[in-house]
Amino acid sequence: MFAVIRLRLLIALFIVPALAVLLAFAVFSPAAQANHSWGGYHWARTANPFTLMLGDNVSGPWDATLGITSTDWSKSTVLETTIVPVQAGKKNCRPTVGRVEVCNAAYGNNGWLGIAQIWISGKHITQGTTKVNDTYFNTAKYNTTAWRNLVMCQEVGHTFGLDHQDENFNNPNLGTCMDYTNDPSTNQHPNQHDYDQLATIYSHLDSTTTVGTATQAPAAGQGNLNSRGAWGHKAKESRNGDLELWVRSLGNGNKLFTFVIRA
Ligand SMILES: [Zn+2]
């Protein structure tokens, strides 16, 4: 009897510290994040897989990049992406309810290579935009297929509710675009861990949907959201400052999040 209790005590004494060490490791590990869901935010939908429209506001080499990104993410078992034309009369990458607008322009020397903006109502994503900045992509450093793929893939990935797997830019690449790096060569596409995370985020179904259809009316204009002045406050920043997350409250539980890759 005492021997059993003593044995249990011994096991408990051993397991608890081991667990504590494991937890500490999980918190401080510079390696991949086991869970890179971003706050549990997701598109509401009543069935899987669901199809999310990517509005094609891009030109030049970005058309090919967007095609690759769409194909890559559509390998997910829970979602499909489809590239659709911009709605008539829309300009300046204005967001459209129920979908993600993808845009490129020379936005100027504003410090960002790419941003993803996601509108939230409660826990649900209602619309998103992805912008890539040609002011930097036209320079020799960033004018490469690898940089274009990394930034497009990551920003579109954020619009599904994914966070980064890793934010340290000078450790070995994890083989995913959700890992920031100073060498994008092997981080141009999602990896299995991203698809697994999407399956987890979208494992439940909702009774409503925030995913739009091709025939819906355009949303009202939202103004110019390209500058930090419109992003609210900085909620998070990677250690070297190359990645930022901003949040702006829009009232009634609605928020605008802006994910930034700095140039
Ligand atoms: Zn839900």
Ligand SMILES: [Zn+2]
């Ligand atoms: Zn990012």
